[in-house]
Amino acid sequence: MFNRLKYYIKKLIRQGFTFKMILKKLQKSQYFSAKQLTELQNQKLRKIINHCYKNIPYYSELFDNLGLKPEDIKVKEDLEKLPFMDKFTVRDNFDKLIAKNKNRFFSVLGQTSGTTGTPLKLYRDYYSVNFENAAANRHYLSVVDLNSRKVTLRGQLIVPVEQQEPPFWEYNPADNELIMSSYHLSNKTAKIFIEKIKEFNPKIIFAYPSSAYLLAQHFSTLNEKLNLEAVFTSSEKLDESCRELIENTFNCKIYDWYGQAERVAAIGQCEKGTYHIIEDYSITETFQTENGLELVGTTLDNYIMPLLRYKTGDIIELSKEKCSCGRNFREVSKIQGREATYILITDGPKYVAFNHIPRGVNNIIEVQFVQEKINELIINIVAAPDFSKKDRDLFIKNTLEHTCPDLSIIINEVGQIPRGANGKFKSVINKLIGKQNEE
Ligand SMILES: [Zn+2]
Structure with a gap:
C-alpha cells in the first residue's frame, strides 16, 4: 500500500502546480x-545575477574582487567578465555557494560523480527540480503521449541485488510505469524480463543507452521483437551501433537527451532526430580546448546554488544545419559524453550504474573502476586524509549492491589516477569489453 502511495506523493511533489506552469x-x-x-x-540572467551578488557569499566576494557590480552583467555576452568555474570551485567553496536567503530543507541534495571521477554534491531548489522535470517532459511530449504504458530500465535498485527470483520490477x-532493475538483467533472467515486458505491453522505454542496448541484445538473441513508439535515453554516450540495434529491435526511434547533475546545460533530440542545445533551459557557451569545444553552462533557474559559467568537461561539435522542426535552437552534430558501462561476470555482460556507487560515501576525491578479469573489479581511489575504514566499507557495500554479491573487489588507495589519451579522465576502464568502452 505505502509502496504505491509513495509514487502518488512523488508525482504530486514533482508534477504539481509549479511543474504545470513551467511546462x-x-x-x-x-x-x-x-x-x-x-x-x-x-531577463532571467539579470535576475539571477542580482540574487547571486546579494545572497551568495562566493559571488559577492568574486564580484567585489573583480570590481564588478550586478549592473555590469546585463546580457549574456557580459558573462565573459566572469571567470569559468568547475567542479573543484564547487567542492572548495561549497558552503559559500549556498544562498543565504534559501532554506536547504526545501531543497534536494544531488550528487554527481561518474564521468569526472570526482563526486560532487549540489543543492537544487524546488523550482529547479520542477523546471528540470518540465524540460524533460516537454522533450517526451514532442513525440509521445505520456499516458501510455512505459518501462523504465535505469539506475533504480528496485530489489536487493542478491535476489535471484522475480519480481525484478x-x-x-501514478505514471503507468513498470520500473525494472537493470542490475538483474542477465543471460539467466533475460527470458523472465522479456516475458514480463511483453505482458505489460509498453509503448515507451526509458533507459540508459547501455541498459537499452543490453535489453535489445537479449531480445535479439532470443529472436524476440517489440513494437514501441519511442525509446528515451540519457546520461551516457549513445553510440551509433547501439542505436541501430535498439531501433531495429524495438521498431522505433531513440530520442536521446544529454544533461548533467549540475543542470547547467541540456541537449536533446527533437522529433526530427536532430540534437539541439536547449536554449531556453540555460545559457550555454562553448570554448575551444585542445580536445575540441567544451560546453559551459549558466543556470538560470536554481536559486539555492546557481552556477555561473560552469565547465561541464563535455566536448561537443556544433553544426550549421537548420533543422526543419521550427525551433531556433543551435544544432549539435556530436557529443562526447559519458561512456556506457558494463562489467563482465560469469553470467555474461552486466550493466552497472557506476555513478551511483560513490553516493553517500565521504572523503573521496577521485574514483576509477578497472576490470581486468571476469568477476573481479579493481577500484582506484584518491582519498582525502579523513577517509576511514567506515568510508571504505560503505564503498565496498555500495559496489556489491550495484554489481553482484560474489564479485571480488580490490581497492587501491592511490596518490593520483593517470589520465588517458588527450589527458582525459576515464572513470571506467574495461579491458575485457574493449570495444564498448573505447571511443
Ligand atoms: Zn529540430
Whole structure:
C-alpha cells in the first residue's frame, strides 16, 4: 500500500502546480525566435545575477574582487567578465555557494560523480527540480503521449541485488510505469524480463543507452521483437551501433537527451532526430580546448546554488544545419559524453550504474573502476586524509549492491589516477569489453 502511495506523493511533489506552469511556458518558448530567446535568457540572467551578488557569499566576494557590480552583467555576452568555474570551485567553496536567503530543507541534495571521477554534491531548489522535470517532459511530449504504458530500465535498485527470483520490477501506478532493475538483467533472467515486458505491453522505454542496448541484445538473441513508439535515453554516450540495434529491435526511434547533475546545460533530440542545445533551459557557451569545444553552462533557474559559467568537461561539435522542426535552437552534430558501462561476470555482460556507487560515501576525491578479469573489479581511489575504514566499507557495500554479491573487489588507495589519451579522465576502464568502452 505505502509502496504505491509513495509514487502518488512523488508525482504530486514533482508534477504539481509549479511543474504545470513551467511546462506551459516551455511549450511556448521552444518556438521563440532567436531574438525572443535571447531576451528571455537576458531577463532571467539579470535576475539571477542580482540574487547571486546579494545572497551568495562566493559571488559577492568574486564580484567585489573583480570590481564588478550586478549592473555590469546585463546580457549574456557580459558573462565573459566572469571567470569559468568547475567542479573543484564547487567542492572548495561549497558552503559559500549556498544562498543565504534559501532554506536547504526545501531543497534536494544531488550528487554527481561518474564521468569526472570526482563526486560532487549540489543543492537544487524546488523550482529547479520542477523546471528540470518540465524540460524533460516537454522533450517526451514532442513525440509521445505520456499516458501510455512505459518501462523504465535505469539506475533504480528496485530489489536487493542478491535476489535471484522475480519480481525484478515494481509498478508505479501514478505514471503507468513498470520500473525494472537493470542490475538483474542477465543471460539467466533475460527470458523472465522479456516475458514480463511483453505482458505489460509498453509503448515507451526509458533507459540508459547501455541498459537499452543490453535489453535489445537479449531480445535479439532470443529472436524476440517489440513494437514501441519511442525509446528515451540519457546520461551516457549513445553510440551509433547501439542505436541501430535498439531501433531495429524495438521498431522505433531513440530520442536521446544529454544533461548533467549540475543542470547547467541540456541537449536533446527533437522529433526530427536532430540534437539541439536547449536554449531556453540555460545559457550555454562553448570554448575551444585542445580536445575540441567544451560546453559551459549558466543556470538560470536554481536559486539555492546557481552556477555561473560552469565547465561541464563535455566536448561537443556544433553544426550549421537548420533543422526543419521550427525551433531556433543551435544544432549539435556530436557529443562526447559519458561512456556506457558494463562489467563482465560469469553470467555474461552486466550493466552497472557506476555513478551511483560513490553516493553517500565521504572523503573521496577521485574514483576509477578497472576490470581486468571476469568477476573481479579493481577500484582506484584518491582519498582525502579523513577517509576511514567506515568510508571504505560503505564503498565496498555500495559496489556489491550495484554489481553482484560474489564479485571480488580490490581497492587501491592511490596518490593520483593517470589520465588517458588527450589527458582525459576515464572513470571506467574495461579491458575485457574493449570495444564498448573505447571511443
Ligand atoms: Zn529540430
